[in-house]
Amino acid sequence: MDAFIRSDQYHYIKNETQNLLNGHRTTNDSSVTQALTSLSSEKALDVFETLTEGQHELIRQIEQVQEETDAIFYFSRLKHYVVPFPKLTDAEISLLFPKVKKLQVPEFDEMDWAEMSYMGWNDPAANRKYIITKVDGRYTGLYGHYLPSRQKNICTLCHEQERVGLFTVTSKGKDAEESVSRGNYICYDSRKCNENIKSRKPLESFIIRMMNL
16 A cells, blocks of 8 residues: 555644544543544544545544553554655755755754655744645745744644744835835744645645745
8 A cells, every 4th residue: 555645634634533532531431532543543544535444444544542542553554644745955945945045954864754744944044934735736846034033823834832933024015115024924834734734725825825825
C-alpha cells in the first residue's frame, strides 16, 4: 500500500486519538467509551475524500486504541503511510524566491519530513520569514518582514496558541508611490507550527491571500 496520508491529516488523527485516550482515562462506562470510539473513528475517516479498503481498515484501527501503548503502535503504523514533504535542493528553493539575491537557507537535515505541511525558516539578520508549501498543485515560496512578539498568541496557520510574530508582505499599489501591506501573526517556530497543523486550509488561504495583495 502506497503512502496516502498528508501531514495535517496525520496530526488530526493523532489529536482525535488523544481525545479518545482521555475518554478512556476519565470514564469506565462502556456505553460512553463505545460512543467516543465510534465518533473518533468517524472523524478520522472523514478527513479523507476517498479510501481503498486497505486504507479504510488502517484508519479504523483507531477503534483498537484504549491505552497509551495502543496509541504509540497506531501512530507508528500510520506514519509508514504519511507522504513526506519533498527534500528540495538549494537550487530548487532559490527558484521559488527569484527576487531574493542572497537567500540564506538553513540546514534541514534533522527535520522529520513526514511531520511537515510546509518548510519555514527565519532570517533574523534580514528580519524575514520564509515559507514554502504546495498551493494549487505546485510549490510556492512566500517571504515577508517578520517581527517576533514577546507574548503568545493564536497562530493564523495552525490555530494554536504559541510564540508568534507579525508576518507582513508589502507590495506596490495602483499608484507608483503607494504601497499596500497585509499581515498576520504566525508561529516563530515553524517546526512546532507544523506539528500543530490539523488542516491545510488555513495555510493555503494565508499563502493565497498574501500573494494576491
